[in-house]
Amino acid sequence: MGLGVLAGRAALADPLLSWNEGPTKQAIVEFVRTVTDISSLNYVPPEQRTATFDNDGTLWCEQPLYFQGFFMFDRIKALAPQHPEWKEKQPFKAVLEDDMKALQAAGEKGLMEIFMTTHAGMTTEEFEKIVKDWLTTSKHPRFNRPYTDLVYQPMLELLAYLREDGFKTYIVSGGGVEFMRPWTEKVYGIPPEQVVGSSIKLKFDIRDGKPVLTRLPDIDFVDDGPGKPVGIQKFIGRRPIAAFGNSDGDLQMLQWTAAGEGARFMLLVHHTDAEREWAYDRQSPIGRLDKALDEAQRQGWTVVDMKKDWSQVFPF
Amino acid sequence: MGLGVLAGRAALADPLLSWNEGPTKQAIVEFVRTVTDISSLNYVPPEQRTATFDNDGTLWCEQPLYFQGFFMFDRIKALAPQHPEWKEKQPFKAVLEDDMKALQAAGEKGLMEIFMTTHAGMTTEEFEKIVKDWLTTSKHPRFNRPYTDLVYQPMLELLAYLREDGFKTYIVSGGGVEFMRPWTEKVYGIPPEQVVGSSIKLKFDIRDGKPVLTRLPDIDFVDDGPGKPVGIQKFIGRRPIAAFGNSDGDLQMLQWTAAGEGARFMLLVHHTDAEREWAYDRQSPIGRLDKALDEAQRQGWTVVDMKKDWSQVFPF
Numbered sequence: 001m002g003l004g005v006l007a008g009r010a011a012l013a014d015p016l017l018s019w020n021e022g023p024t025k026q027a028i029v030e031f032v033r034t035v036t037d038i039s040s041l042n043y044v045p046p047e048q049r050t051a052t053f054d055n056d057g058t059l060w061c062e063q064p065l066y067f068q069g070f071f072m073f074d075r076i077k078a079l080a081p082q083h084p085e086w087k088e089k090q091p092f093k094a095v096l097e098d099d100m101k102a103l104q105a106a107g108e109k110g111l112m113e114i115f116m117t118t119h120a121g122m123t124t125e126e127f128e129k130i131v132k133d134w135l136t137t138s139k140h141p142r143f144n145r146p147y148t149d150l151v152y153q154p155m156l157e158l159l160a161y162l163r164e165d166g167f168k169t170y171i172v173s174g175g176g177v178e179f180m181r182p183w184t185e186k187v188y189g190i191p192p193e194q195v196v197g198s199s200i201k202l203k204f205d206i207r208d209g210k211p212v213l214t215r216l217p218d219i220d221f222v223d224d225g226p227g228k229p230v231g232i233q234k235f236i237g238r239r240p241i242a243a244f245g246n247s248d249g250d251l252q253m254l255q256w257t258a259a260g261e262g263a264r265f266m267l268l269v270h271h272t273d274a275e276r277e278w279a280y281d282r283q284s285p286i287g288r289l290d291k292a293l294d295e296a297q298r299q300g301w302t303v304v305d306m307k308k309d310w311s312q313v314f315p316f
Numbered sequence: 317m318g319l320g321v322l323a324g325r326a327a328l329a330d331p332l333l334s335w336n337e338g339p340t341k342q343a344i345v346e347f348v349r350t351v352t353d354i355s356s357l358n359y360v361p362p363e364q365r366t367a368t369f370d371n372d373g374t375l376w377c378e379q380p381l382y383f384q385g386f387f388m389f390d391r392i393k394a395l396a397p398q399h400p401e402w403k404e405k406q407p408f409k410a411v412l413e414d415d416m417k418a419l420q421a422a423g424e425k426g427l428m429e430i431f432m433t434t435h436a437g438m439t440t441e442e443f444e445k446i447v448k449d450w451l452t453t454s455k456h457p458r459f460n461r462p463y464t465d466l467v468y469q470p471m472l473e474l475l476a477y478l479r480e481d482g483f484k485t486y487i488v489s490g491g492g493v494e495f496m497r498p499w500t501e502k503v504y505g506i507p508p509e510q511v512v513g514s515s516i517k518l519k520f521d522i523r524d525g526k527p528v529l530t531r532l533p534d535i536d537f538v539d540d541g542p543g544k545p546v547g548i549q550k551f552i553g554r555r556p557i558a559a560f561g562n563s564d565g566d567l568q569m570l571q572w573t574a575a576g577e578g579a580r581f582m583l584l585v586h587h588t589d590a591e592r593e594w595a596y597d598r599q600s601p602i603g604r605l606d607k608a609l610d611e612a613q614r615q616g617w618t619v620v621d622m623k624k625d626w627s628q629v630f631p632f
Contacts, residue, residue: 047501192554193366193484203546206571211568213545213572220550226519229520230519230520235551236508237508237509238507238508259526
């Protein structure tokens, strides 16, 4: 067996194959080594190895619009035949005509009306089916692929690597929890009970002798910014030892993680690759990375330079 | 090796040793057998083996008062030296003087004032310490033992038995989630992230440069009755295949569990043992078991007759 074969094997065995060699990859590997090495002062027992991941822009794309936004607009179009009045009624008219200017004019109130129309009023089981059906029939406008293809290969490897080392991996996202749960297990290996997200209220009823949970048009919890540490405490009840994000909406989650005792790992994905994905940060209306980037520099958190650090962006 | 030794071994090996032989024990064992037998039509893959347990009256005692009530009153007494005005101010005066009549006169509003005084205003870390300290210093009035001794030995065995068979065991309780999390792992083997309960709102702040979560005097979620299936969906996102309760507050959780597809197991603990524990059901102000008992009889759910089915009640 020659050296070439051995090198080939080593490469195959690298669990972080899509991460280029360099300080970013090294920081990840070193952190995992130190918390899993029982002789290390930084050793953390497996049940305390909690890692939380933002979703939009951290595990999958968030451009040119949060994918849940695409879902919302597609859903309005799918429902339009049952609502002929929408042809003349804002904000629905704007969505049906792809009129972004009119949509902007409808403001936050208009968006909330579209959101509740597409997310509330059905049972939890009906909504799950709607999300699954949408994922199998819709495609991303730039890449012309199902949205669940647009996940980051290096992050899939990182999730698997952490789990292999005894970590429990969670999503802690501003996105809707019931929008994510139908597919996170298949796509990320993260089961529904490890998904924390924003939510609307639910109501229990017996309908035709059968218990149902109906989704109400009433915001229950916003899992974003300062809501992320709150969501972590509410749903997980443990402080993570590692947290992964990409925007100012993740700042407080990383601060909360950093403030615990013992070894900690905080990472931001910086989108620097307009060619393979997108390049955006301080000025972006979606996924703005400004204050969190400053804080990362001050605190020495790990910042992924997507262009430099990732040899591959998507699994395809 | 004689037969006596073999019999001794079999007894030692019984994971449900404190359950007397009979239809109740048989129903539990048969359910677990059928969902874990890969050749069974009722086979359920491990990741879907979700079991939810009420806490008060199902895993530990709830008489003569929910233990969180004892905590609340003890806490008022502990805080009294810092509040000399409480000596003359209701509802605090009633608590300090153990004046149950005056306390009842203060009504729900009075109880809520006591609840928020003892449960809100501090950080999550401070509250965790308060609960832990209380558990090490306080004793149950009848049994004169720490409250965490008053857990049901047969239920501890059942929790371990289910986990051994690949189940994920959850608490779904009307009690405060942060009142339970500090001790459920040690006492039940249930980690904080598998505890669902009632909660008050939290607020993220940076205090003296350190991030904190402060507990606000504002109800966030009531995990009782119809709130239990809601809590299950919010926090777990999967329908349980087995659910365990003891009162009308568990009825909807059991209905929700029963309405799923495939093999299901619903169990109620009926407190029938005034000598070793308590006997109460339809008329009890605490842990009333009335509608749920009727439903159990109609649906053929399993009902534990504590006196008959449990050879031992407490671990001591």
